[in-house]
Amino acid sequence: MTPSTPIRPIRIDNLQYANWSPELFAEMADAALSAVHVTICYHENFRETVANMATWNRYIETHPARLMHGRTGADVRQAHASGRTAIFYGFQNCAPMEDDIGLIEILHQLGGRFMQLSYNNQSLLATGCYEAEDPGLTRFGRQAIAEMNRVGLVIDMSHSAPRSTLEAIDTSARPIAITHANPSWWHAALRNKSDEVIKALTARGGMIGFSLYPHHLKDGSACTAESFCKMIAEAATRYGIESLGIGSDLCQNQPDSVVAWMRNGRWARETDYGEGSADAAGFPPMPKWFQGIRDFPNLAKGLESVGFATEEIDAILGLNWLRFYDENFTPQKKA
């Protein structure tokens, strides 16, 4: 039986870390998301990461009408054709590979498709955006990038520092990603990216996913859809529409203990508040027009209202990431 021609366009949210539940899987369907890149771990080591992947494998097994495991771009098309959501696994730090370059291929074999080289702090590979100094890629980092290129595990520099990010863009033989961040010319924040970084990224075929996390937004939780979508319009002018996507950074239904884990891992005895503060240590409230997964369609409305055409909206909200998936999730072709 051939599936009926899909009516709705392919939509992809390239970064979420929700407190997953059947209710949220239903929201993914309501939002017509054909693919979601889910965060599998922050500071979890290899064994803990495997446990988290096993949990996701079980979600996928027990919700076959809603979910499927995404490994390639073709899986997104299959999910779209069958009204499901393809779940792609990613890691917000290099913690799951520990100090072992051989684990890069293992993580890819288990479904990993994005891995950040550092998360806020210095890692074994690269520097995070909250360190005072950024010496660029380490010796290990250069070898890890070559191995990630080889197997098809995409380098993500969302939480990395500028010099490390520029060096990763230059060192990587394949395009890399900033899965969830915004331009610092729109909202200055250590987690947002300079014009120089986004230019270098996109000039090499890389993608940026715009984030809805309030600390990355101009006016924070009060940011309007118009302001956000005008930022995207300006980015399209500067970098070309084909490099733009969404990585909402939704942490829907997560308790504040989770943001404390993200910020402090096991490394801090003195509490680190990251983008927050002692007075506002928890998750910030989401903008009214983007409360959760179900509000993804508001992005299409917002983009339309600032003048984007339908095919441009479809590119930003899904087809650009789909092209990137097609090109970067499989092993490197030998020269």
Place this chain on the structure above:
Amino acid sequence: MTPSTPIRPIRIDNLQYANWSPELFAEMADAALSAVHVTICYHENFRETVANMATWNRYIETHPARLMHGRTGADVRQAHASGRTAIFYGFQNCAPMEDDIGLIEILHQLGGRFMQLSYNNQSLLATGCYEAEDPGLTRFGRQAIAEMNRVGLVIDMSHSAPRSTLEAIDTSARPIAITHANPSWWHAALRNKSDEVIKALTARGGMIGFSLYPHHLKDGSACTAESFCKMIAEAATRYGIESLGIGSDLCQNQPDSVVAWMRNGRWARETDYGEGSADAAGFPPMPKWFQGIRDFPNLAKGLESVGFATEEIDAILGLNWLRFYDENFTPQKKA
């Protein structure tokens, strides 16, 4: 029964990584070593490090006439009085604490007394001496130093880079150590230490242990005892005799596969030769006058022949480290 008054002075070798065997324990006795700081791990993670400590615990249990577990300076005196060698555990990298600051106290409880903040490469805490850039201590590194100070796990910067070392000296509330290295004014090598670093170290009560590893020696394997001991005499003039000791870096009876592990760990797919080269990838031959543990007494002869007095020789070959052990292996006194 009171032990008889010891005739031989207390001798300490503050860094060895031999291929341990009953024969080498007998050599420790022949050399009259009352204490040896043994390397428990390089790149081993926490669980692997615990396994290595269990191996050592078993050596100590099964050789009670030769060995005892060293935890404090008092243990050195007890070993000396009973003609045994106190074995002190140390780590040449921060790999055993993984990313968990809570493991610092655990490692100390298990007997760890020295831990390097980095080994050649960038670590989560500090930079290694073979990285192209040295940004100094990381955010995690500063918290780890405070915790190491608290529990009495001594910071060792033997394989770290200069700025990281200077910042560790300044940041640590307690004296730190360079357990095995030589001055770069005697032999220029990335692993040896500048006058500035040794001055800062010793001005804060820190200790340097001179290394017999040929890559750290002037003229390498051909280095003479006279040259080595004259270097110590010059160091005594520059830094004061009370900060000087020995950390021989003996890797006696180890196969070349071990030096490959030290250099490459699990991080390198492209072989790293460290201080060696593709043509000379193995352990270098030791100097004729310092072939192994049994030759430790040759240091006393060499120091005497360059003019040191007996009490100065006893300080350099043991009592300085003993004083350092007395002061730095127990928890920090509360202010």
